[in-house]
Amino acid sequence: MSSEILRIVVTGGVGAGKTTFIRTISEIDVVDTDKRATDELAELKEKTTVALDFGKLTITPTQSLHLYGTPGQSRFDFMWDILIKKAHAYILLIDAHRPNQFREARKLLNFMNQNASIPELIGITHTDCADAWETEDIALALGFQDEINSIPIVTVNPNERESVFQALIAIVEQLEYTRETQMKGS
Amino acid sequence: MSLSSSFTDFSLAELFQLIDQGRKSGCLSVCTLPDIKSAQSRAKYFYIWFRSGRIVAAANRLTGRGLVSKIAQRNWVEPQVIETIYSNASPKTPLGLQFKTQDALSAEQLNLLFANQLQQVRQLFEIQKGVFKLDCKAILPMSEMTGLSLRASEVTLMALRVLKNWQVLENALPNVESGFRNINQNQPQIRLNPFEWRMWEFASGDISIKEIAVQLNQPTIKIQQAAFRLMLVGLIEEVPQITSNSHEYHYDMDLTWVSKYGSRAAKKYRESQAPAVSSSLLQNLVGYLRSKA
Numbered sequence: 001m002s003s004e005i006l007r008i009v010v011t012g013g014v015g016a017g018k019t020t021f022i023r024t025i026s027e028i029d030v031v032d033t034d035k036r037a038t039d040e041l042a043e044l045k046e047k048t049t050v051a052l053d054f055g056k057l058t059i060t061p062t063q064s065l066h067l068y069g070t071p072g073q074s075r076f077d078f079m080w081d082i083l084i085k086k087a088h089a090y091i092l093l094i095d096a097h098r099p100n101q102f103r104e105a106r107k108l109l110n111f112m113n114q115n116a117s118i119p120e121l122i123g124i125t126h127t128d129c130a131d132a133w134e135t136e137d138i139a140l141a142l143g144f145q146d147e148i149n150s151i152p153i154v155t156v157n158p159n160e161r162e163s164v165f166q167a168l169i170a171i172v173e174q175l176e177y178t179r180e181t182q183m184k185g186s
Numbered sequence: 187m188s189l190s191s192s193f194t195d196f197s198l199a200e201l202f203q204l205i206d207q208g209r210k211s212g213c214l215s216v217c218t219l220p221d222i223k224s225a226q227s228r229a230k231y232f233y234i235w236f237r238s239g240r241i242v243a244a245a246n247r248l249t250g251r252g253l254v255s256k257i258a259q260r261n262w263v264e265p266q267v268i269e270t271i272y273s274n275a276s277p278k279t280p281l282g283l284q285f286k287t288q289d290a291l292s293a294e295q296l297n298l299l300f301a302n303q304l305q306q307v308r309q310l311f312e313i314q315k316g317v318f319k320l321d322c323k324a325i326l327p328m329s330e331m332t333g334l335s336l337r338a339s340e341v342t343l344m345a346l347r348v349l350k351n352w353q354v355l356e357n358a359l360p361n362v363e364s365g366f367r368n369i370n371q372n373q374p375q376i377r378l379n380p381f382e383w384r385m386w387e388f389a390s391g392d393i394s395i396k397e398i399a400v401q402l403n404q405p406t407i408k409i410q411q412a413a414f415r416l417m418l419v420g421l422i423e424e425v426p427q428i429t430s431n432s433h434e435y436h437y438d439m440d441l442t443w444v445s446k447y448g449s450r451a452a453k454k455y456r457e458s459q460a461p462a463v464s465s466s467l468l469q470n471l472v473g474y475l476r477s478k479a
Contacts, residue, residue, distance in 0.1 A: 004467050059474050063467045081428050088463050100195035103358060111426040114367070114391060137189050140208040141200070143423065165479035169472060176468045 004063045008171065009083050010053075011070040011108065012093030013101035017125045017158030018069040019053050021093060024164045026055025026067065052079075065168075080111070089119040089171050093156065094142075096124050096132035102141040109142060109151070119174035123156035123167050190319040197355055198311055199342050201318065203418045206338040209239040213324035218316040234307055235326050240335040242280075243327060244303040250329040253281055256299055263290045275329065282332030300334040308345040314354050339419045340376060346415050347379070352407075359410040360395060360424040366413055367391035370421045378416075385412045391425040 010018045023030045031054040053069030068083065083090075090112065094105050112120060122142070124135055133141070135153055144150035154170055157163040191201075204210070214234045221227035235243040245252030254272050257263055263271075267290055275284050282299060285291040291299075352359075360366065368389035378386065388398050395413060399406040416422045 004464060006463055006467055006471060057474075059467070059470050063470055065471060098195070099191040102196065103200070107424060107426050110423050114425050115428075131190060133189055137204065137208070140204045141196070145207050145420075162479050165475045169475045169479065172468055172472050172475065175463065176465070176472070179463065179465060179468065 002062070005066050006064070006172075006175075007066045007068065007087050008168070009068045009070060009087040009090040010093065011090060012123075012125075013095060013098065013104060015098065016093040016095045016101065017156070018093055020158035021091075021123075021156070021164055021167075022053050022055035022067045022069050024158060024161055025057060025168075027058060028056050030055050030069075080115075084112070084116045084118075087118060089121070089175055091121045091123055091167060091171055093123045093125050093158070094138060096127045096135075096138060097129035098126075099133060099141070102138065106142045119171055119178055120151050121167065121171040121174065122151060122153040124153060125156055125158055127155050128157075189322075190317065192317045193313055193315065193354055197358055198313065198318070199346060199355065199414075199418055200358065201320070202338040202342045203420070205236055205320070206239040206342075207420060210320065210322060211237045211326070212320055212322035214318060214320045216310055216313070216316060216318050218313050232306070232310060235324070235330065236338065237326060237335065239339075240337050241304065241307065241341055242335045243330040243332070244307050245327075245330050246306070250327055253299065253330050253332065256302060257285070257291070260295075262295055272329070277328055279328060280331035280333035281329045282334070286333070296332045296334060300332040300336075303332070304336065304341060304344075307341055308348070311342075311345040311349055312351055314351065337376075342418050343376065343378075343415055346411070346418070352411065355414070358414065359407075360413050360417065361426060362396045362399075362406050362410065363394050363427050365391045365394050365425045365427065366417070366422040367425050368421065369423050374419075374421055376419050376421075382412055382416060385409070386416060386421060389416075389422045394427065 010021050012018050019030060052071070053067075055067040055069075057065040057067075059065060068087070070079070070083070092105060092108060095101055109120075112118075124138060126132055127135075135155065139150055139153060152170060152174065154167055155163075156167045198216075201214070205214070212235070214236065216232045216234070218230045218232075220229050230246070232246050233244065233248060234241060243253075251272075254268055258265060258268055263285070271285055271288060271290060272281070275281050282291065282296045286293065286296055349355075366389050368386070374386065384402065385398070393401075395409050396406060399409045402409065413422065413424070417424060
């Protein structure tokens with residue numbers, strides 16, 4: 001029986017909570033692909049030596065969710081090229097109290113906007129920190145001037161299972177919507 | 187609600203863009219950090235007030251007497267008249283306008299006073315080390331207001347055109363390998379200089395800053411700076427490109443199509459390669475996540 005995999009990339013700056021996000025819900029210990037490559041990673045990993053965090057959730061015996069966490073300091077190199085080709089959606093985590101990461105996040109959104117047509121979700125983390133920026137201000141810093149042109153933004157606590165599940169539900173619902181729209185269009 | 191950071195993390199130019207595009211109102215407090223190598227060096231404070239993304243006043247203290255001090259310095263009005271108007275001023279009307287309605291100041295004089303406030307604001311762009319806090323609940327100080335205003339983005343544009351030290355903005359400049367695309371459907375409403383107009387014509391996303399520099403026979407840094415100015419006024423967005431650093435990671439993929447067909451063709455290629463996902467998987471996954479959430 002062939003297996004079906006949904007691949008979601010979790011990206012963001014250093015300390016935004018990518019590894020924690022994956023670790024919180026993964027049924028396996030999160031794997032650093034630089035240290036241990038598995039068959040499941042082969043498709044994403046076979047031709048690179050770049051480190052990715054990898055986590056997994058089994059939905060049915062033949063269906064599973066794979067989560068890939070990018071390195072903190074992502075350059076738009078060939079790793080991104082491979083991720084874009086293989087991923088079904090991506091989540092961009094942004095630390096609300098690190099404004100120095102907003103600029104890179106904005107570049108990443110522009111890069112993805114130009115190079116990929118996959119559902120996207122912004123997860124704002126560390127919103128409980130004293131100097132955290134409001135979500136509306138972060139959205140402005142990312143270049144979204146109104147809600148209509150913005151991509152969905154949710155607050156996420158990567159340490160809380162329920163919060164991570166809610167973020168995943170939001171992105172999977174987008175995938176369902178995109179799929180339905182494509183079906184109607186074809 | 188307040189918004190704070192340091193200029194090394196979020197530049198004044200980017201902050202003005204946020205204030206302009208978010209149509210923010212309130213008071214921005216800026217504090218320059220003292221030079222630890224100099225015993226005489228002290229922190230300096232400056233305050234800028236905004237209404238709906240427009241600068242309406244600026245002062246280096248919160249006494250409410252910055253504007254009357256400027257009027258007095260210029261000897262435009264008798265000191266007694268200044269004090270009379272100041273003491274009897276309405277708290278609902280900008281003080282500058284009250285001077286004008288009482289024929290104590292001309293429109294041209296008000297313009298010069300406001301230009302002087304903006305000149306002080308433009309000097310803040312040279313700050314290399316400092317912190318800021320935007321208090322959106324702050325009440326606008328009528329006693330510091332001329333009644334004139336200017337979009338924060340216009341002030342940024344003017345300040346960056348004459349900026350001498352770009353060190354604090356070094357990391358904010360677009361990458362030389364990046365292109366940029368037009369994000370404004372209409373003709374720019376902001377006043378661009380001829381060089382910025384020429385730059386704007388390159389906003390297709392397909393040509394890199396490095397290549398534009400060659401075409402215009404200009405230093406790359408000048409192109410980066412002009413592109414950054416257009417980004418800040420909301421006309422263009424940087425479009426990062428996939429970098430050719432395969433030697434660094436020892437990739438052995440066939441990537442010839444990237445350079446051969448460019449980013450647009452690459453996008454189509456990627457779309458055609460996107461793996462299919464069944465509705466059954468999505469439904470089962472949402473069901474699974476909901477049951478666990």
